[in-house]
Every structure is written in structure tokens, then in C-alpha cells.
Amino acid sequence: MEIALILSGEHKTLPPSEVKSLLEAENTKYKIKYHRDKLMILEIQTDKIPNLSRLAYTHEISQVISKTTPRKFEEKIRSIPWEKIIEDNFAVRAKKIEKTTTDSPIIEKRTGTIIKKSHPHLQVNLESPKTLIRLMIEKDKIFITKRLYKIDKKHFNVAKPHKRPFFYPGSMSPKLARCMVNLSGVRKGERLLDPFCGTGGILIEAGIVGAKIIGADIDPKMIKGTEKNLKYYGIRDYELIMADARSLKLEKPVKAIVTDPPYGISASTRGEKQEKLYKEFLKTAKYNLQEDGRICIATPHYLQLENITDEFKIKEKHAIRMHKSLTRLIYTLEKDSGGSHHCK
Structure with a gap:
């Protein structure tokens, strides 16, 4: 299983070190598959999602569904079995990890339209969706993920x-x-x-x-x-x-x-x-x-x-x-x- 973490970016070395220390403390075996700026992708060698809610310098934890390029993005969205991923209703939110020319509202709308067209029974709920599809966008990569939870910073x-x-x-x-x-x-x-x-x-x-x-x-x-x-x-x-x-x-x-x-x-x-x-x-x-x-x-x-x-x-x-x-x-x-x- 791969999980994606959106790091706070407040510091270069503390956020990733904090993640690693917590995983090691919980005896969770992992491999860093990708780490650039605020995005960290980990391969977790367990079916159980580790509880990382106590992290200070991480914003969100998501499960990686797929990875693609901007050019092949729509084709990839069409190929995903969304009925197995989306519970009841959904929303799509894009997050730019670095500056790109990709327009977030346009890619969100386009993704939602493709999913809805092939799965008419799935409802869109922009206010409080049961499933949040999180697109993490970099210049040459788009990670398609399902958000597991957002860490409460209150x-x-x-x-x-x-x-x-x-x-x-x-x-x-x-x-x-x-x-x-x-x-x-x-x-x-x-x-x-x-x-x-x-x-x-x-x-x-x-x-x-x-x-x-x-x-x-x-x-x-x-x-x-x-x-x-x-x-x-x-x-x-x-x-x-x-x-x-x-x-x-x-x-x-x-x-x-x-x-x-x-x-x-x-x-x-x-x-x-x-x-x-x-x-x-x-x-x-x-x-x-x-x-x-x-x-x-x-x-x-x-x-x-x-x-x-x-x-x-x-x-x-x-x-x-x-x-x-x-x-x-x-x-x-x-x-x-x-x-x-x-x-x-």
C-alpha cells in the first residue's frame, strides 16, 4: 500500500524526520518511494493504515490510487474502478505541490465530470463528501489519491x-x-x-x-x-x-x-x-x-x-x-x- 503525505513545508528536514521517527516507533516497515518539497510518498508494508494523526508538521494523509502525467491524466481517470473507491458521495480537490500551469478548478471539474459520466449513481457532495479524491499536482506528475484524514491543527x-x-x-x-x-x-x-x-x-x-x-x-x-x-x-x-x-x-x-x-x-x-x-x-x-x-x-x-x-x-x-x-x-x-x- 502506498500513502501520500502533504508536509507543511515550514522546515526542510523536520517534517520528513518526524514521519520516519513515528513509523519506526510503531515498528511499521516502509520505503520512501518519492519525496519532493511538500510531498512524500511511502510504501507501507502493512494492510493497516498507521495512525499518524499526532504529527505536527504534516497536513494530510492519503492513500495513493494511481500516478500519471498531465498528458495521460484523463485516460487514467477513466480506467480507475471508482465504484470500488468512492463511498456514497464524493468531491475532487486538487493541490499544487509546486508551481505549474495546470488550472486546479478546471482539473477538479473535469475529473468529477468523467467519474460521474461513467458512474451516474455516484453523487457529488462539495460540502461534506464521504470520499475526497485528492489530486496532487507537480510539473511532470499527478498523484491520484483518496484522502484518509486531515490532521487537526486547532x-x-x-x-x-x-x-x-x-x-x-x-x-x-x-x-x-x-x-x-x-x-x-x-x-x-x-x-x-x-x-x-x-x-x-x-x-x-x-x-x-x-x-x-x-x-x-x-x-x-x-x-x-x-x-x-x-x-x-x-x-x-x-x-x-x-x-x-x-x-x-x-x-x-x-x-x-x-x-x-x-x-x-x-x-x-x-x-x-x-x-x-x-x-x-x-x-x-x-x-x-x-x-x-x-x-x-x-x-x-x-x-x-x-x-x-x-x-x-x-x-x-x-x-x-x-x-x-x-x-x-x-x-x-x-x-x-x-x-x-x-x-x-
């Missing part, structure tokens, strides 16, 4: 840091926090730790996807604020600890550590040099992480983890420009038995 708007009961400047956006949770590979029911939990943004996203969450912070004000925020978003299964991340020792290791340690003018590192803070935190992180676990951590661009840790190997590294003076680096780390580093 949460990312209502969970913006300033809309939470407890707010503190410098909090990460919920979309990036969700992406980092997904990059960690944590599954529903598995334990996730944020040792610099701040206002609880990462914990909120991890709790929503079903992880068992543990948050720690050196500041009692942050612990109280995080609790308030978690309750506000209906998250009940959590543990909060007032502790210094550099000396935190959990009774039982966790599957994932996802964190955004403090940096910048608004953040307090209690007078510690940041590099020293990261180095000491990563030493205890090794103790708190399962052997097969993963860390996803954000750093400012001037802090390169390659120069700071020997305990972990770097699986991935992504750079996100936040504003003129700050680029954030998002790392995924795994335990390193040999002390070598590699990076995708």
Missing part, C-alpha cells in the same frame, strides 16, 4: 504559550514541542522525562499523545505553573519533581528525554555557564535513559553538542532560524557504547 493554536493559565517568556511553540516528542520515538504508555520542564509545554504535548510524563525543574514556581497547565489541558497521568537536572536520579529509567534547557536573557541557569550545564545534565541523562531510549534536545546555535558530549551519538541535527540573532538546533541522541559520533 490544538496548536489554543495551546500557544500565552494562552495557557501559567505563562513565562521564552516558551517553545506547541508545534515544535510536539515534533520533538515525535522525534524521540516515544509511544503511548511509555515514560518520557523533561528535566527542564519550565511551563510544561513539552509535557503537555507528550501527555496528549499518551506518554506517561515526568517533569522536573529547579524552580518551585515552574513546578506549580506546570501542574496548573497540565490540568488545564486535561492531563492527569503525570509526576512532577523539584530537582536540579544535573543531579536528578530516577528510580526507573525512561524511554525518552525531551527537553529545551534554559538559555538567553529571560532564562535562569542559576549563574552556571551553559556549556557546563549541558555537560553535567547529559551525564545524569545517561543514567535516567533506557538503553534503547532516545533524547531530543534543543540548543542555541552557539552550543554544539558534538563538542560537549561523549556519552551519546548524534542521530540527527536540525537547524531552525527563530529570528535574526537566534537559530535553534534540534538534536536527537542515542546512547553511544563506542564513543563515536554520526549525524544525519
